[in-house]
Amino acid sequence: MIPTYSRRAVLNGLAATMAASLAPARHAFAQLDDRAFFFLADTQARLLASMCDTLIPKDDFPSASEAGVVDFIDLQLAGPYGQGEGLYLEGPFPEGSESQGYQLPFTPAELMRRGLNAFGEAEPGFADGEESRREDMLTRLSEDDVDLGDVPARAFFDELWQLTNQGYFADPIYGGNSDYAGWRMVGFPGAHAYYPSFVANHNVPYPQPPMGINHDPGGDGGLPRVTKRQEG
Amino acid sequence: MPDKTLPKTDVVIIGGGWTGLTAAYELAHAGQRCVILERGDHRHDATSFAGPEEHDELKYALRYTHMMDVKQNTLTFRNSRDQRALPMRRLGSFLPGEGLGGAGIHWNGQIWRPLPSDLEMRSHYVDRYGSDVLPDDLSVQDWGVTYDELEPHLDFFEKICGAAGYAGNLNGESRDGGNVFEGPRRNDYPNPAMKQPISNTLFGKAADEMGLHPFPMPSANVTKAYENPYGAQLHPCTYCGFCERFGCGYFAKADPIICVYDRIKEHENFEIRFKSTVLRVEKSEDGKTATGVTYIDDQGREVFQPADTICMNAYALWNVHLMLVSGLGTPYDPETRTGTVGRNYSYQTIAAVDAFFDDEIITNPFMGAGAMGVVVDDFNGDNFDHTDLGFVGGGYIACKQYHGRPISYQPVPEGTPSWGREWKRAVRDNYLHHADMVIHGSSMSTPENYLDLDPTWKDAFGRPLMRMTFNFPENDRKMSEYVMNRTVEIARNMDNVTSVSSVNLAAPGKDYTIVPYQTTHNVGGAVIGTDPATSVVNRYGQMWEHHNVFVFGACLFPQNLGYNPTGPLMGLAYWTLDHLKNDYLGNPRPLMDA
Known part of the structure; x- marks a missing residue:
């Protein structure tokens, strides 16, 4: 393993595939003190981790931040997506109806930075709250029931939730889904997809552990978990 | 003034997708020197x-x-004329x-033919149900070209794609296991139907038990090694x-690059220029x-390319945009309901039904x-x-397993929170135990759904953005609700289903x-028809107002x-090219009297 994994190297053109894939599976949050993020300030990252972990909490499978979602979001916001690729940002910016979609003058990076700062001020105790209290706060955020100044709460929530979900399930080359946390949870075998002789085998679990684009094997090679519903 | 004027070519083709490359193939072989202008880059299945x-x-x-860049060109959108349209950002x-x-490279490969009645929509409904069946707020009309006229061209395109399926109407003979409602086809599909996973199989079983007529979806995902009529090799x-x-x-999904481009790219009459955005037709x-x-x-230079014949082969929306910014044809005015360019914009009416299985059914949704x-x-x-239903049109019901990509495929039963602990558990519990049904419905045109130019926003080339005004007509809402409810009935009859949502x-x-x-x-x-008051092109795809x-x-x-x-649309393309090659080029003129 390469212990000197650096986010900056990824952005500076060292193949993202290589760098991210060689990073050891780790708790992103625990790395905050000794490693700078590309985009996020440490206070933003801490708040973001607690928000992400409310959206995807730890159970038998890792929480969002344990699966690298904060790293994923940091890289996304620093990269082309965060900087507004694929987003038409010509003014004016009048308010529209919901059916007209996103109409803010902010790139995703600007939206997240403003949103995190404003939410941190509006809800200073968020990160230390009980899960049920954090859930209540995020529910209010999703319902536009928090005043974040020039950032509509719902737009901030939607961006946060999309990025969190993407980070948990995207290929690990993007820094999230560490050790295939999301893929192992559902039973998705990954990018090396070739099933012509298997597709018509009805009700048979697929016997391969996940493998991503970088060809890094995941899991122990055993059969994937066949889900059993929770009692009650 | 352009920076540069090039020597004249016989045919200039705007856009290098399915129809543009096909036009180039057919016209180049007819001795026409063809130039395709494609706004994007070269790419290829093998390398990209x-x-x-x-x-x-x-x-x-x-x-x-793989998609278009909205920073270069997008549109503005509103639901109705009393709203201000805003950019699709x-x-x-x-x-x-x-x-x-x-x-054409990122489609699913669902390759269909129209029903004969689809192409004669107004006259068919009026004949069968009387003139009151079509509400006044629908501007439904006949295509002006019939199924029998298109059949050889639909058949040929299926061969270009190596389509996989099972004919339900072979030369008038109805065959169980195919689509018994389809128009008569002269040939069966060139390849056998796809394999089916358990989800789709259980849907077909339930539908069959209910007296319905399930069949495998016709597919341009090829099922055997195959060579198309142009010589392209496709793989299973x-x-x-x-x-x-x-x-x-895998060279397994028919697309315009492997099926057409590779077979024409070396031809002496063929040229394609990439990163070439057409600003307007002169x-x-x-x-x-x-x-x-x-x-x-x-x-980055502005270039004029003269040509004897102009083929507009951009995506549907951008063909209309080019007409509007070029002053081709007469723009539609919803106040007076005159003009035709931008008139009768419509879409597709979509509903979905989810069925959740018990643990005995393992769907492996990623095999798709x-x-x-x-x-x-x-x-x-x-x-x-349709007697007394209060709507016209309908939709197919498909149980599909087309992907299990884990960000986009997170089916959870109704009532599940949209995030948090319970959501996470539900995603985990249902990923391998779900069937996905879609109601893919018709969309009727109305006088209030149309395309014109936006007064405020511009694209990267300084042209006004196109403005889309669209909402679903009541007819389509009723239709979609009706067919969705039929789908729910099927889903409830499927084996091992524990819950259904829609x-x-x-x-x-x-x-x-x-x-x-x-x-x-x-x-x-920019619709086809036989009346210049209600169509932009005549039944051969030729503009009424500009015959070349x-x-x-x-x-x-x-x-x-x-x-x-x-x-x-590919059936129509081959139909147009047939008349262009065999009738128009020898004697360029309007092919129909206005």
Whole structure:
């Protein structure tokens, strides 16, 4: 393993595939003190981790931040997506109806930075709250029931939730889904997809552990978990 | 003035997708010197779409790396004329392509034919039900070309794609196991139908037990090694689950690059110029013809390319935009209901039903293909009696397993929270135990749904953005609700199903929204017909007002049928090219009297 994994190297053109894939599976949050993020300030990252972990909490499978979602979001916001690729940002910016979609003058990076700062001020105790209290706060955020100044709460929530979900399930080359946390949870075998002789085998679990684009094997090679519903 | 004027060519073709490359193939072989102008880059299945790199859900399905760039050109949107239209700032509801092959590289490969009655929609309904059946707020009309006329061309396109399926009507003989509602076909599909997973199989079983007529979805995901009539080699589908929104590196999904481009690229009459955005079509002084096109080339220069014949082969929406910014034809005015360019824009009416299985059923949703489905067509078109239903049209019901990509495929039963602990558990519990049904419905045209130019926003070339005004007509809301309820009945009859939920994107009272993906089936705006007062092109695809301009693609549809558009629009393309080659070129003139 390469212990000197650096986010900056990824952005500076060292193949993202290589760098991210060689990073050891780790708790992103625990790395905050000794490693700078590309985009996020440490206070933003801490708040973001607690928000992400409310959206995807730890159970038998890792929480969002344990699966690298904060790293994923940091890289996304620093990269082309965060900087507004694929987003038409010509003014004016009048308010529209919901059916007209996103109409803010902010790139995703600007939206997240403003949103995190404003939410941190509006809800200073968020990160230390009980899960049920954090859930209540995020529910209010999703319902536009928090005043974040020039950032509509719902737009901030939607961006946060999309990025969190993407980070948990995207290929690990993007820094999230560490050790295939999301893929192992559902039973998705990954990018090396070739099933012509298997597709018509009805009700048979697929016997391969996940493998991503970088060809890094995941899991122990055993059969994937066949889900059993929770009692009650 | 352009920076540069080039020597004249016989034919200039705007856009290098399915119809543009096909036009070039057919016209080059007819001795015409063809130049394609493609706004995007060169790309190829072999070098651009290979797995595992291509199997990147975030990059291609969610960051739209194969799609058009809204920073270059987008549109504005509103639900009705009393609203201010605002820019579509990011892609969502539909995903037009860019680059060699256009949107044809990222389709699912669902390859359909229209029903005979779809093409004679107004006269068919009036004949069967009387003149009151069509409400006044629908501007439904006949295509002006019949199924029998298109059949040889639909058949040929199925051969180009190596389509996989099972005929339900072979020369008038009805065959169980195929679509018994389809029009008569002279040939069966060139390849056998796809394999089916358990989800689709259980859907077909339930539908069959209910007396419906399930059949395998016709597929351009090829099932055997195959050579098409142009000499292209296709390989069997691997059921990889990365189809729609992705290119196919297995040479298994028919696309315009491997099926057409590779077979014409070396021809002496063929040339394609990449990174060449057509700004406008230029008209002659008397306005009766076009003289060529002005485009921005890959060096950023403004270039005039004169041509004898102009083929408009951009995506449906951008063909209409080009007409509007070029002053081709007469723009539609919803106040007076005159003019035709932009008139009868319509879309596709989508609803979905989810069925959740107990643990005995393991679906392996990641084993998928874009057109791996079992379909019921009993409620499509006029395949069922519309007496007293209060609507026209219909849709097919398909149980499809086309991907299990884990960001986009997170089915959870109704009542599950949308995030948090319970949500996480539900995603985990249901991923391998779910069937996905879609109601893919027709979309009727109305006088209030149309395309024109926006007064405020501009594209990267300084042209006004196109403005889309669209909402679902009441007719389509009723239709979608009706067919969705039939689907729920099927889902409840499926074995091992524990719960069923449904969502109608065109539910009564719900506005069409440009945000969630629905389909890349934007149609109309430059429709085909036999009356210049209600169509932009005559029944041969030739502009009424400029006889050397031929128009291709789904912009020709006077309203949308219940099927995916690629099959029908390619049937029309071959029909147009047949008349262009064999009638027009020898004696250029209007092919119909206005």
